[in-house]
Amino acid sequence: ETKAVGVFPGGQSGNPGSKWYDNMVESWANGEYYDLLFLKSADQQSDRVMGQQTISPAK
Incomplete structure (x- = not known):
């Protein structure tokens, strides 16, 4: 199981x-x-998930 901790001092969007x-x-x-x-x-x-972003390669 993957576990990690973090904090975003400038917010998730920056x-x-x-x-x-x-x-x-x-x-x-x-x-x-x-x-x-x-x-x-x-x-x-x-x-706990408030949104989702999907990244796809350019075609």
Whole structure:
């Protein structure tokens, strides 16, 4: 089973215009990390997933 921890000090999008841009800076500065979720397949569901992004090669 894959396990990892992380924190995104600039928000997941990294967009300085986002209202969530700095919501994890304090956690990051204090060395606090969160469990990251790894799904084994695209069909697997979790109530922790708020969105999905699919990346495909150019044709």
